[in-house]
Amino acid sequence: xxxxxxxxxxxxxxxxxxxxxxxxxxxxxxxxxxxxxxxxxxxxxxxxxxxxxxxxxxxxxxxxxxxxxxxxxxxxxxxxxxxxxxxxxxxxxxxxxxxxxxxxxxxxxxxxxxxxxxxxxxxxxxxxxxxxxxxxxxxxxxxxxxxxxxxxxxxxxxxxxxxxxxxxxxxxxxxxxxxxxxxxxxxxxxxxxxxxxxxxxxxxxxxxxxxxxxxxxxxxxxxxxxxxxxxxxxxxxxxxxxxxxxxxxxxxxxxxxxxxxxxxxxxxxxxxxxxxxxxxxxxxxxxxxxxxxxxxxxxxxxxxxxxxxxxxxxxxxxxxxxxxxxxxxxxxxxxxxxxxxxxxxxxxxxxxxxxxxxxxxxxxxxxxxxxxxxxxxxxxxxxxxxxxxxxxxxxxxxxxxxxxxxxxxxxxxxxxxxxxxxxxxxxxxxxxxxxxxxxxxxxxxxxxxxxxxxxxxxxxxxxxxxxxxxxxxxxxxxxxxxxxxxxxxxxxxxxxxxxxxxxxxxxxxxxxxxxxxxxxxxx
Amino acid sequence: xxxxxxxxxxxxxxxxxxxxxxxxxxxxxxxxxxxxxxxxxxxxxxxxxxxxxxxxxxxxxxxxxxxxxxxxxxxxxxxxxxxxxxxxxxxxxxxxxxxxxxxxxxxxxxxxxxxxxxxxxxxxxxxxxxxxxxxxxxxxxxxxxxxxxxxxxxxxxxxxxxxxxxxxxxxxxxxxxxxxxx
Numbered sequence: 001x002x003x004x005x006x007x008x009x010x011x012x013x014x015x016x017x018x019x020x021x022x023x024x025x026x027x028x029x030x031x032x033x034x035x036x037x038x039x040x041x042x043x044x045x046x047x048x049x050x051x052x053x054x055x056x057x058x059x060x061x062x063x064x065x066x067x068x069x070x071x072x073x074x075x076x077x078x079x080x081x082x083x084x085x086x087x088x089x090x091x092x093x094x095x096x097x098x099x100x101x102x103x104x105x106x107x108x109x110x111x112x113x114x115x116x117x118x119x120x121x122x123x124x125x126x127x128x129x130x131x132x133x134x135x136x137x138x139x140x141x142x143x144x145x146x147x148x149x150x151x152x153x154x155x156x157x158x159x160x161x162x163x164x165x166x167x168x169x170x171x172x173x174x175x176x177x178x179x180x181x182x183x184x185x186x187x188x189x190x191x192x193x194x195x196x197x198x199x200x201x202x203x204x205x206x207x208x209x210x211x212x213x214x215x216x217x218x219x220x221x222x223x224x225x226x227x228x229x230x231x232x233x234x235x236x237x238x239x240x241x242x243x244x245x246x247x248x249x250x251x252x253x254x255x256x257x258x259x260x261x262x263x264x265x266x267x268x269x270x271x272x273x274x275x276x277x278x279x280x281x282x283x284x285x286x287x288x289x290x291x292x293x294x295x296x297x298x299x300x301x302x303x304x305x306x307x308x309x310x311x312x313x314x315x316x317x318x319x320x321x322x323x324x325x326x327x328x329x330x331x332x333x334x335x336x337x338x339x340x341x342x343x344x345x346x347x348x349x350x351x352x353x354x355x356x357x358x359x360x361x362x363x364x365x366x367x368x369x370x371x372x373x374x375x376x377x378x379x380x381x382x383x384x385x386x387x388x389x390x391x392x393x394x395x396x397x398x399x400x401x402x403x404x405x406x407x408x409x410x411x412x413x414x415x416x417x418x419x420x421x422x423x424x425x426x427x428x429x430x431x432x433x434x435x436x437x438x439x440x441x442x443x444x445x446x447x448x449x450x451x452x453x454x455x456x457x458x459x460x461x462x463x464x465x466x467x468x469x470x471x472x473x474x475x476x477x478x479x480x481x482x483x484x485x486x487x488x489x490x491x492x493x494x495x496x497x498x499x500x501x502x503x504x505x506x507x508x509x510x511x512x513x514x515x516x517x518x519x520x521x522x523x
Numbered sequence: 524x525x526x527x528x529x530x531x532x533x534x535x536x537x538x539x540x541x542x543x544x545x546x547x548x549x550x551x552x553x554x555x556x557x558x559x560x561x562x563x564x565x566x567x568x569x570x571x572x573x574x575x576x577x578x579x580x581x582x583x584x585x586x587x588x589x590x591x592x593x594x595x596x597x598x599x600x601x602x603x604x605x606x607x608x609x610x611x612x613x614x615x616x617x618x619x620x621x622x623x624x625x626x627x628x629x630x631x632x633x634x635x636x637x638x639x640x641x642x643x644x645x646x647x648x649x650x651x652x653x654x655x656x657x658x659x660x661x662x663x664x665x666x667x668x669x670x671x672x673x674x675x676x677x678x679x680x681x682x683x684x685x686x687x688x689x690x691x692x693x694x695x696x697x698x699x700x701x702x703x704x705x
Contacts, residue, residue, distance in 0.1 A: 173580070181531075181587030185538055188580030192545075195577060199570035205554040206574060237606050239667045423663035424682045427656050431686050431700065438703020440622060447614060451607065459534060460597040473573065481568045489566035491559075519591060 001374060009378070010386020014075075014394075018068050026075040029059075030391055033076035034398045037083020038406055042091060043428065048084025052077050052353035053436065060360055067363040070384055075391045077357055081350040082134060082395045085330050086403045089126035090410055093322070094119055095418070097231045097425060101223060101291040101467045102329040105298040109314060109321030116317055120408070124260050125319045126326045127407040129272050131399045133327035136276040137283060137334030138392045144284075145338045145371065145385075158483035159493045163503035165476045166494070168292050170507035173465045174514035175299045182461040184511075189452075190469025191476075193217060198474065200481075212441050217449075220436055222470050224429055225446035226463045230453015232426045237454075239419050268323035271301045275328035282328075283335030290332035291468055297328025334392060341370050341385055530598035531588045538585030542578040550574055613662040621655025622701045642702040649687060652699045656683035 018025040033055075040051040059076055063069035085102070092103040093110030106126065113122035156164065173183035197216030199205040207213035242248075275297035282293035301324025302314045314321045333350075340351045358364045363384070370381045430443050456463050487493040494504045528536070556569035626638035629647055641647040660679030665671040690697050 179531075179588070181535070181584045181590075184580045184584030184587065185534075186584075188542075188577045188582075188584060191577035191580065192574055195574040199554070199556075199573075200567075201555045201570050203555045205570045206549065208553055233607075233610060236610070236663055236667060237603070240606065241602075243667060243669065419664055419667040420678055423660040424678070426663065427659055427682055428686060431656075431690065434700040434703070435690050435697050438698045438700075440618065440701055440704050443618065443700065454607070455599070458597060458599055458603055459530070469577075473577075477568075477573045480572075484568050489559075515587065515590070 001376075001378060003373070006373070006379075006382050006386045007389075009383045010388075011390050013383055013387035014071060014390045017071055018063075026071040026387070026391060027394060029072040030075035030079040030395050031398060033079025034083040034395055034402065035079075037080035037085075038087040038403065039083075040080070041084035041087025041089075042406075042410060043087075048080050048088070048350050049353060051080050051084065052350060055080065056353060056357055056360070060357075063361075065361055067361075067380075069361050070358070070363055071387050071391065073357050073361060074354060074388055075395075077350075077354055078388070078391050079395050079398070081333055081354075082399055083403070084350075085134070085333060086127060086130045086399060086407070089130065089322075089326055090123065090407070091425075093122045093126060094410075095421060095425070096235065097228050101227065101464065101471070102294045102332075103325075104227065104291075104464050104467075105294050105325040106322055108298070108325075109316070109318045112312075112315075112317035113319070113322070118317070121260060121264070122319070122322055123407045123410060125264065125268060125322050127404055128260070128265065129268060129275075129323040129326040130330040131396070131403060132272045133276040133279055133329075133331035134333060134399055135396050137280045137331035138389075138396050139334075140280050141334040141337055141392065142389045145341060155499060157497070158479060158486050159497055159500040160503065162476065162479045162483045163494050163500040163507070165472055165479060167503045167507040167510075169465070169469055169472060169476070171510050172292065172295055172468050174510045175295065176462045176464050178518070179460075180511060180514045180518055182459075183465050183514075186456065186461050186463065186465040187469045190466035191473045193222060193449075193466075194470045194473035212445075217445055217470075218437055218442060219471065221433055221442050221446040222449050223467055224433060225449030226453035226456070226467055228429050229426065229446060229450025230457055230463060232422045232429075233450055233454040234457045235418060235422050239422070264319060268320055271304065271320045271323040272327040274300050274304065275324045275326075276331040279328035279331030280335040283332035284338045290329045290336070291464075291471070293332045294325045294329040295464070295468075297324045300324065337388070337392075341366050341388075533598070535585040535588030538581050538588075542582040542585065546575065546578050546582075550578070609666060610663075613659065613666065617655045617659035617662060618700075619655075620658055621651045622704070623651070624654050625651035625701070626705060638705050642698075642705055648699065648702055649691075651701055652687070653680065653683045655700070656686070 014026045015024045020028045036051055036055070037048055041048060055076065056073075059073045060069070063072055088098070088103040089106050089110065092098040092106040094114055096107050096111040096114075098104045098107050110122045110126065113119065169187055173187040174180050176183055194217075196206045197204045197213050204214040204216070275293075278297045278300060279290070279293040282296065283290070298314075298321065301320055305314055305318060305320050310318075310320075312318050336351050337354075340354055355366060358366060364370075364381055369379075370385050372379055372382065430446065433442050433446050434440070452466075453463050456466070483493050484490070487496065490496065493500070495501045550571055554569075554571045554574070556571060558569050558572045558575060560567050560569035625642075625647055628650055629638040629641055630636055633641065633647075635641055638647065657676060657679035660682050661671065661675035664675040664678065668675070687699065691699050
């Protein structure tokens with residue numbers, strides 16, 4: 001059985017599987033998932049993983065635990081993942097409220113474009129960049145998945161993975177915002193917050209004996225609190241002050257060309273190309289995820305743009321800024337399946353639900369056996385993998401067609417008065433948090449972190465290092481514990497292998513260089 | 524003396540003091556294991572390491588703010604603090620109404636008398652959510668516009684009803700606030 005045979009079998013598994021109204025169920029479910037993904041992505045306060053979490057039990061109860069259920073269920077989840085990625089740019093651009101940490105960098109240039117009346121153009125740039133990054137990543141996934149998976153696992157052992165996580169955190173603290181000091185403060189606060197109520201000991205650390213703190217903070221409450229509630233609180237105060245000073249509430253105009261301007265595609269193409277490569281490489285690394293890809297894509301685009309000397313600069317409504325972020329975070333989705341399929345390690349929250357679906361339904365065990373090409377007998381897991389690749393390409397087609405139409409029409413939302421929108425977004429976010437975890441204490445925790453997000457914005461501290469540190473903190477601690485144990489309690493495990501040493505040295509170097517560049521910029 | 528410090532320096536000072544306090548008091552008193560733990564001759568990383576590392580980052584960040592550099596000039600003012608207090612009051616009133624209105628009405632107007640038994644029965648399950656949600660939306664709108672308006676109340680009502688349509692009607696197993704707590 002050669003690769004072409006498996007491609008054919010994978011395609012047939014999609015089109016000859018169960019049907020809904022005479023149409024292959026996998027295609028119908030992918031389309032439905034994509035539409036749901038766009039909707040939740042475009043709704044501030046909702047996000048793809050939340051929709052996946054709610055849908056998964058419903059899907060399993062509809063399709064059951066048979067092998068035939070795998071592709072329709074995975075198709076739906078892949079549809080949600082891709083739809084939410086493209087839709088996630090909408091609230092970031094129109095309302096400055098990123099639905100996910102990945103979309104935070106999109107706000108930096110997307111929202112200034114909305115404020116200057118170019119919401120439609122910004123949305124179109126986001127769509128082209130996102131769909132291009134997605135296509136590139138899917139193609140790389142199909143071509144390289146078996147080989148890349150083996151390479152990554154061969155060279156990254158526990159100390160290297162710990163050092164890579166430290167490098168990721170140091171990089172984010174140094175690059176985001178315009179002050180390394182404030183980046184480190186944000187990072188430290190995120191790590192401290194994730195420490196509360198967790199740990200290996202029977203006593204939940206730093207909980208002060210309080211039952212509310214003993215369970216730790218849920219990721220949803222913290223991330224949505226800092227990113228969305230913080231922005232909503234600041235936005236309401238800004239509107240209040242504008243009303244107090246000018247007598248009327250400031251409103252974003254919707255004027256000028258909403259289409260792509262002439263030369264826009266040529267202008268953003270190099271940024272899309274760079275970010276697509278960055279996102280794909282990051283996506284292929286196990287356990288790193290799309291937020292880092294978006295950050296690195298943006299930072300790389302920032303440098304390229306600064307060298308060209310074009311205006312507007314990054315952070316002030318540069319279309320290249322949107323292109324760099326969106327291409328990078330979208331190109332993670334395909335490559336992210338490399339560690340998922342071959343190692344069973346998720347790179348982001350969406351990938352967790354794909355693994356959960358595979359585990360729940362059965363018949364597909366992510367691991368090295370998936371990519372075993374057998375000469376005489378059919379490897380059913382490889383057929384499913386190629387079926388999944390077919391689904392990815394179909395979802396990609398939807399991304400270009402339906403996704404494009406959606407992004408061309410959604411710009412009218414920018415005209416909704418912000419003083420109405422922000423309170424509604426607040427209620428929606430708090431309701432979403434409660435529906436996911438029905439305790440009023442979760443709402444108050446989210447409000448608490450919303451106030452922290454508000455204070456950080458008022459003090460010009462970027463909330464992104466906080467959020468990433470919170471997401472990666474537990475993984476960092478767990479990997480470090482395992483690396484420490486595996487190296488026979490060697491306290492210098494970060495320096496014993498050349499790769500781990502290089503990552504650790506790079507982490508220190510990136511902080512030192514950014515500090516120097518901050519000081520030279522000031523002088 | 525504080526007046527002569529820039530906003531970045533004040534932030535740096537607060538961070539340094541907070542981390543010293545956390546490292547000297549909170550972490551030693553509220554974590555059972557140290558940085559490195561030895562149990563039955565096996566050495567492993569203790570629970571104190573991650574929060575200590577976190578404090579280290581905050582401390583380093585605070586110290587970096589004292590290095591010569593550009594001060595963004597962003598600082599908290601009395602206006603910001605007054606706004607936060609008003610915001611918290613509106614949130615507290617809205618969530619108090621959300622939490623308690625349903626149980627009070629059930630106690631006053633039904634023979635059942637216990638909200639928990641009716642928390643999945645219309646209209647009782649919606650009473651608190653609609654009232655609290657409307658107070659939240661219209662209250663924040665009033666905060667921006669400087670007055671409570673009928674328009675604001677109608678917008679709040681429409682928003683809560685729309686969210687009921689999205690979350691409650693299609694899914695039997697999802698609970699709107701406060702019905703998971705009562």
